[in-house]
Amino acid sequence: MPIRIPDALPATAALESENIFVMTEFRALHQDIRPLRVLILNLMPTKIATETQIMRKLSNTPLQIEVELLRTRSHEAKNVSREHLETFYRTFDEVRNEHFDGLIITGAPVEKLDFSDVDYWDELVDIMDWSTTNVHSTLHICWGAQAGLFHHYGIDKHELPAKLSGVYEHVLEKPSSPLVRGLDDRFFAVHSRYTGVDEGAVRAHPELEVVASSPEAGLYLVKSVDSRRFFVFGHPEYDADTLRLEYERDVRAGIDPDVPVNYFPGDDPAREPLCMWRAQAQLLYTNWLNYYVYQTTPYDVTCAGVEE
Incomplete structure (x- = not known):
């Protein structure tokens, strides 16, 4: 089934070029199907790239998804045009009275700041509080996962x-978890961050459970026991060249970064990187949508998030 996004969104052309079924708004209006409503709070500076990456994962499922994009009003984005934001993004004030089947909170390049020093922290807290009553299931990614665990x-x-x-x-x-159904016993995943969380505190918390981890990178997948919140400490949405672009950016900035681990063949940045995480990343998004959104969300979306 297709993903439903605005016709003029840059991601539309990119996904169609990959033979991904993108449904136009006109066609969607003429179908008698209740699509899943998924809201993406995009905190990444590379907004268009992140939109496309996440929508690519959402679109490769048998479910019809209606995607809406959310931005923070309290932060001025510098790497995307105001026209793009005003055309395709909504603010929290515009959605606070609505209900959604799913919410995705992305990462953000603010890891070295204390949470309270992030200029949109208060607004993000409001959104996370709102998600407990207006969203059926929330997926937090990288810094978004750290922010969710803290709050x-x-x-x-x-x-x-x-x-x-x-x-x-x-x-x-926890191989029995539907979240990792179909994943290999050993699998590869991308991490790109300067901070970590207290793994012992996570494992000891009675409301949390660890689903997957890495001996080198630490926690990867954590979920709440009630299956309403999911925390991914890596970047399953990353394209094959995203780590390279980050590495080259840091080299140009004079940061002298380490070469990303297990990424370039022979650890040679001059060689083309191999994508070894695409399959697990797709399964992760598909399983979240299927088992924790579609199969458990109320048919009446206005009841999503409402405690029975």
Whole structure:
């Protein structure tokens, strides 16, 4: 089934060029199907790239998805035009009275700041609080996962000795979880971050459970016991060249970054990187949508998030 997004969104052309079925708004209006409403709070500076990456994962499922994009009003984006934001994004004030089957909160390049020092932190707190009553299931990614753990469960982040960047091998700690159904016993996933969370505090929290982790990179998949909140500490949405673009950006900035681990063949940045995480990333999004959104969300979307 297709993903339903605005006709003029840049991601539309990119996805269609990959033979992904993108449904026009006109055609969607003439179908008697209740699509899943998924809201993406895009906190990444590379907004158009992130939109396309996440929508690519959402679109490759048998479900019809209606995607809406959310931005923070309290932060001025510098890497995308105001016209793009005003055309395709909504603000929290515009959606606060609505209900959604799913919410995705992306990462953000603010890891080294204390949460309270992030200029949109208060607004993000309002959105996370709102999600408990107006969203059926929320997927938090990278810094978004750290922010969600801190706000909902009081588990803070800490700075790592060096940036964790690369493709790491992971193991399933709870292979019976539908979230990882179909994943191999050992799989690769991307991490790109300067901070981590207190793994011991996560494992000890009675409302949280660890689904997958890495001996090198630490926690990867964590979920709430009630299956309403999901935390992904990597970047499953990344394209094959995203880590390379980040690495080259840091080189140009004079940061002298380490070469991303297990990414370039022979650890040679001059060689084309291999994408070893695409399949697990797609399964992760598909499983979240199927088992934790579609199969459990109320048919009446206005009831999504409402406690029975």
